[in-house]
Amino acid sequence: MAELILSRLFYVLVFPGFLFCSAAGLLLAGIDRKMVARMQKRIGPPILQPFYDFMKLMGKETIIPHNAAKKVYLAAPVVGFVSLVVTALLIPIFGFTAFSGVADIIVILYLLTIPAVSIIIGGAASGSPYAGVGISREMVAMVSYELPFVIILLAVAKKVGLETGEGITFSLAAITQYQIASGALITKWALIPAALAMLLVIPCEVGSQPFDVAEAETEICEGPLVEYSGAPLGLYKLNYAIKMFIMTALFTTLFFGGPGVSVGNEAANTAINAVLFLLICAAVTVVCITLIHAVTARLKVEKLFKFYWTVVTGLALLSLILVWLGL
Amino acid sequence: MSFSFPFVREAVSQLFSKPSTERFPFVPKEAPERYRGRIIFHADRCINCGMCIRVCSPGAITKTVEKTEEGDKVTMSFDLTSCTFCETCADFCSKDSIEMSRDYAMVAQDSSELIVTGTFIKKPPVKKAVPPKPAPAEEAPAAPEASAAPEAPAPEDSAAPAPAPEEPAGAGPEAPKEA
Amino acid sequence: MFKKLVNRSTAKSPWIYHINAGSCNGCDIELVAVLTPRYDAERFGFKLAGTPRHADIVVVTGPVTAQSKDRLIRTLEQVPEPRVIVSLGSCPKSGNVFKGGYSIEGPLEKYVHVDVTVAGCAPKPEAVIAGLAQAAQLLKQKREAMKK
Numbered sequence: 324m325a326e327l328i329l330s331r332l333f334y335v336l337v338f339p340g341f342l343f344c345s346a347a348g349l350l351l352a353g354i355d356r357k358m359v360a361r362m363q364k365r366i367g368p369p370i371l372q373p374f375y376d377f378m379k380l381m382g383k384e385t386i387i388p389h390n391a392a393k394k395v396y397l398a399a400p401v402v403g404f405v406s407l408v409v410t411a412l413l414i415p416i417f418g419f420t421a422f423s424g425v426a427d428i429i430v431i432l433y434l435l436t437i438p439a440v441s442i443i444i445g446g447a448a449s450g451s452p453y454a455g456v457g458i459s460r461e462m463v464a465m466v467s468y469e470l471p472f473v474i475i476l477l478a479v480a481k482k483v484g485l486e487t488g489e490g491i492t493f494s495l496a497a498i499t500q501y502q503i504a505s506g507a508l509i510t511k512w513a514l515i516p517a518a519l520a521m522l523l524v525i526p527c528e529v530g531s532q533p534f535d536v537a538e539a540e541t542e543i544c545e546g547p548l549v550e551y552s553g554a555p556l557g558l559y560k561l562n563y564a565i566k567m568f569i570m571t572a573l574f575t576t577l578f579f580g581g582p583g584v585s586v587g588n589e590a591a592n593t594a595i596n597a598v599l600f601l602l603i604c605a606a607v608t609v610v611c612i613t614l615i616h617a618v619t620a621r622l623k624v625e626k627l628f629k630f631y632w633t634v635v636t637g638l639a640l641l642s643l644i645l646v647w648l649g650l
Numbered sequence: 651m652s653f654s655f656p657f658v659r660e661a662v663s664q665l666f667s668k669p670s671t672e673r674f675p676f677v678p679k680e681a682p683e684r685y686r687g688r689i690i691f692h693a694d695r696c697i698n699c700g701m702c703i704r705v706c707s708p709g710a711i712t713k714t715v716e717k718t719e720e721g722d723k724v725t726m727s728f729d730l731t732s733c734t735f736c737e738t739c740a741d742f743c744s745k746d747s748i749e750m751s752r753d754y755a756m757v758a759q760d761s762s763e764l765i766v767t768g769t770f771i772k773k774p775p776v777k778k779a780v781p782p783k784p785a786p787a788e789e790a791p792a793a794p795e796a797s798a799a800p801e802a803p804a805p806e807d808s809a810a811p812a813p814a815p816e817e818p819a820g821a822g823p824e825a826p827k828e829a
Numbered sequence: 830m831f832k833k834l835v836n837r838s839t840a841k842s843p844w845i846y847h848i849n850a851g852s853c854n855g856c857d858i859e860l861v862a863v864l865t866p867r868y869d870a871e872r873f874g875f876k877l878a879g880t881p882r883h884a885d886i887v888v889v890t891g892p893v894t895a896q897s898k899d900r901l902i903r904t905l906e907q908v909p910e911p912r913v914i915v916s917l918g919s920c921p922k923s924g925n926v927f928k929g930g931y932s933i934e935g936p937l938e939k940y941v942h943v944d945v946t947v948a949g950c951a952p953k954p955e956a957v958i959a960g961l962a963q964a965a966q967l968l969k970q971k972r973e974a975m976k977k
Contacts, residue, residue, distance in 0.1 A: 362661040365866035366671045368874055375874060378838035379885075382972055384909040386882065453880075552882040552909045618657040671869040674955050675962065681953065708919075708926045731922040734950045756948040757960040759967070761922065764948050 334421040344411035348564035349373040362617040380557030390450030400558035403441030407565045410434045417583030417596040426495040446547025457546020461537035467631035468527040474639035478517045482646045502580035509578040517642035522611040525570045533619040571604040681752040686735045688753040693768030695747035702739035721773040730764040840969035842874040846884030852891025855951035856918035868954045881907045888915045892924040895932045911971035913964045915945045
């Protein structure tokens with residue numbers, strides 16, 4: 324009994340919970356910044372830069388504006404952080420899941436809306452007109468990417484369900500089992516439009532250019548985060564980094580899943596699997612977040628909405644139709 | 651598609667090539683020749699004419715004078731936090747006592763480091779002894795000589811144009827020779 | 830131990846906020862030139878922040894004009910501690926050629942304590958980097974002197 328509690332605590336606090344996903348997220352954010360700089364022919368910050376940023380923000384003074392709703396203002400980033408850590412506990416890492424009983428795609432979908440809502444609530448509690456503009460943009464961005472995201476998950480779930488004979492299955496454990504049995508889902512050519520659509524959904528959900536209408540720095544003074552300073556701001560930047568890790572981890576699990584290595588000892592297995600997982604996450608980051616970040620400017624809000632509801636939804640629907648036809 | 655992704659090929663190729671950043675603090679960088687940087691004031695060449703103060707547009711040059719027994723102790727001070735680095739003062743200085751160096755990093759936490767001063771002593775000019783005025787007797791013979799000399803060329807001048815007005819070139823040199 | 834990490838990181842990730850108090854834009858151009866690939870201040874962690882609440886180093890250019898005076902004071906009050914104020918160019922220190930004009934409200938020192946002065950009109954980008962590096966070291970000292 325005590326061993327169970329201890330192992331659960333270890334999962335929550337160290338791996339793959341609090342410490343692991345924070346470190347992985349900040350590392351991926353650092354790799355993103357460095358690669359953007361190299362693509363723009365300059366040197367760029369060291370890879371550990373987001374760690375320095377986070378530590379520095381912990382040491383700054385926290386100023387709460389007069390108009391702000393104090394408790395909500397301070398609680399909003401914490402809510403986002405907790406929901407992201409819970410999501411990290413549910414994603415399988417090549418066959419190892421911390422809490423496999425509840426690992427379900429629908430649960431993850433709902434949990435992933437909470438960080439976006441926490442930005443909206445934090446901005447609304449700031450009491451500043453810039454924040455008001457920022458949160459309305461964030462709502463538009465959320466609506467834009469939710470639709471193709473749901474269709475992609477439906478396509479993957481339907482494919483696995485058809486192949487395993489259950490009709491449709493939303494359980495991540497079943498998806499992982501299926502990939503262990505018959506190859507990664509990226510190799511099924513009916514799902515390739517869905518993978519492409521997911522690669523385009525990731526930058527919007529993460530909030531990196533050209534889809535970062537919510538956090539538009541020069542236009543609306545950083546949008547919802549305009550009045551934040553010190554530790555709450557540090558927590559928001561950490562949320563942004565962990566979200567990068569979670570989205571790329573989801574992509575890796577859904578499309579590149581597999582058995583992972585097996586060297587016998589289970590702990591060593593998990594460790595090597597985790598490193599491999601992070602490498603694939605980094606590669607996905609460079610391809611979908613960094614490459615587009617380095618070469619484009621910011622999209623307008625209407626164009627963002629139109630892009631997601633026409634092109635990306637079209638790709639996801641194509642995949643869904645192909646899967647439903649049994650191909 | 652409503653928009654496309656340009657420059658992707660450049661981005662990927664630049665990822666694998668050398669960055670074009672100058673590693674400034676680790677590799678020293680020199681300003682170009684004739685760069686107008688920090689002012690160097692050679693106090694020994696200054697003559698206290700005040701031209702630089704007159705032409706300085708932001709009024710960055712000030713002068714304080716202290717009278718000592720050797721002469722005037724002049725202190726010229728150039729306020730670099732007011733200077734616009736146009737080099738007009740160095741241009742106008744007749745003795746080349748202001749020079750603009752190539753030092754560009756003028757950063758200070760204490761702004762008194764950004765004032766360039768120079769002091770020199772301007773000795774008063776040595777007065778020469780004036781010769782006494784000549785006596786009135788010597789003046790009389792000199793006066794008629796002086797009045798005769800201007801009279802001689804006067805009639806020649808009036809005669810020259812009369813004989814040959816059409817040939818002023820020929821008449822001109824001949825008239826003085828006749829006289 | 831946590832405090833030591835925080836102190837060390839303060840010098841490695843200074844975020845800059847730029848205020849133009851009536852400048853001619855020469856110094857502003859040199860400041861944003863510092864973030865281009867040729868001089869790349871981002872390798873030291875410098876980043877332009879979008880709002881004064883996120884800033885550590887505040888860079889002020891321009892002589893303080895009458896129209897920008899109140900806004901400058903209000904913006905500077907919003908910057909959280911520890912903070913360093915850098916005056917870029919000769920305008921904030923003395924007004925340069927605009928001295929004595931009808932709309933110049935005096936040097937920046939009348940309103941806030943200036944930590945680092947970078948002279949030049951406009952200063953070379955390398956001089957701006959040298960000034961910002963000094964400001965980052967000063968930031969670390971201020972953080973170590975803070976009570977919390």
